[in-house]
Amino acid sequence: MSHRVGVIAGDGIGPEVVAEARKVIDAAGVVLDVVDYDLGARRYLRTGEVLPAAVLAELAGLDAILLGAIGSPDVAPGILERGLLLELRFRLDLYVNLRPFLAPPAVDLVVVRENTEGVYAGEGGILRKGTPHEVATQGSVNTRMGVERCVRFAFAQAESRARRHLTLVHKTNVLAYAGDLWQRVFDEVAAEHPDVATAYAHVDAACIHLVETPERFDVVVTDNLFGDILTDLAGAVSGGIGVAASANLNPARTGPSLFEPVHGSAPDLVGTGRANPVAAIRSAAMMLEYLGEADAAARIDKAVAEPGGLAGSTSEIGDTIAGRV
Numbered sequence: 001m002s003h004r005v006g007v008i009a010g011d012g013i014g015p016e017v018v019a020e021a022r023k024v025i026d027a028a029g030v031v032l033d034v035v036d037y038d039l040g041a042r043r044y045l046r047t048g049e050v051l052p053a054a055v056l057a058e059l060a061g062l063d064a065i066l067l068g069a070i071g072s073p074d075v076a077p078g079i080l081e082r083g084l085l086l087e088l089r090f091r092l093d094l095y096v097n098l099r100p101f102l103a104p105p106a107v108d109l110v111v112v113r114e115n116t117e118g119v120y121a122g123e124g125g126i127l128r129k130g131t132p133h134e135v136a137t138q139g140s141v142n143t144r145m146g147v148e149r150c151v152r153f154a155f156a157q158a159e160s161r162a163r164r165h166l167t168l169v170h171k172t173n174v175l176a177y178a179g180d181l182w183q184r185v186f187d188e189v190a191a192e193h194p195d196v197a198t199a200y201a202h203v204d205a206a207c208i209h210l211v212e213t214p215e216r217f218d219v220v221v222t223d224n225l226f227g228d229i230l231t232d233l234a235g236a237v238s239g240g241i242g243v244a245a246s247a248n249l250n251p252a253r254t255g256p257s258l259f260e261p262v263h264g265s266a267p268d269l270v271g272t273g274r275a276n277p278v279a280a281i282r283s284a285a286m287m288l289e290y291l292g293e294a295d296a297a298a299r300i301d302k303a304v305a306e307p308g309g310l311a312g313s314t315s316e317i318g319d320t321i322a323g324r325v
């Protein structure tokens with residue numbers, strides 16, 4: 001059975017790392033029915049379109065989406081990030097952003113980042129703009145449904161792992177309302193999962209733990225913004241952001257899920273051969289696993305982790321991994 005996969009190679013190093021991911025998928029023997037989408041800075045600068053409704057409707061009918069990177073110095077910050085990346089997360093209801101980090105012996109953790117709410121929801125506004133009395137507010141949206149479905153996913157994730165340990169990361173000492181909801185939902189769902197050991201850490205302390213004692217973490221569940229920041233840090237302590245993969249999941253499978261490296265478009269690396277394709281390759285492995293190609297996914301993960309290291313240019317690293325699978 002072939003899988004219909006939309007590829008959004010995107011901007012900057014996106015096309016370079018996606019090419020390597022596709023090379024490795026081919027080497028693993030998985031045949032995909034690929035549809036390429038021209039989305040990102042080039043299309044926006046050419047036509048003014050960010051995510052046309054017809055394209056979104058088409059993407060919604062696919063089995064999965066593989067994305068390279070979005071963003072360009074030629075486009076004002078936020079237009080593509082909010083208009084394309086966040087729009088896809090919201091409209092396709094990709095409510096979990098799953099980000100695994102592995103750097104033996106200390107780091108073997110996965111962050112379950114809520115992906116549709118929090119400050120990312122865009123609540124707020126500016127009043128009296130440009131006057132001395134202007135006011136900017138940016139609310140954090142936390143619905144019981146949104147928090148609960150994310151926390152439930154995290155408990156299931158913890159149950160599927162050997163350690164069965166789940167840490168809630170928040171800032172309940174200051175964020176009294178949002179923190180209260182997260183903590184109550186977490187405790188309620190925990191009561192249904194006596195087999196999962198739980199812990200709590202404030203987000204600032206969690207940053208110290210990630211650097212000093214990352215082995216304490218197994219599965220971490222947190223809100224959208226904390227998850228964004230924490231996963232860059234987790235990447236930095238486990239081989240760098242060039243190897244950090246992510247899955248934006250619609251666990252209900254009412255539509256496709258989207259797989260992308262945690263890193264951005266890195267315009268300074270374009271054409272230098274210095275872009276690390278490992279994050280895109282590991283994201284592709286997560287996609288194959290999600291599509292039911294568990295064997296190919298495991299072979300790719302094993303090839304990436306194989307001792308002997310991965311050196312060379314973008315395409316040389318791709319060749320090495322493709323050779324190993």
Ligand code: IPM
Pocket residue numbers: 081082085086228262
């Ligand atoms: C990420 C990115 C995005 C985010 C940006 C580009 C909108 O940093 O996927 O982590 O903040 O979620």
Ligand code: MN
Pocket residue numbers: 228229232
């Ligand atoms: Mn980020």
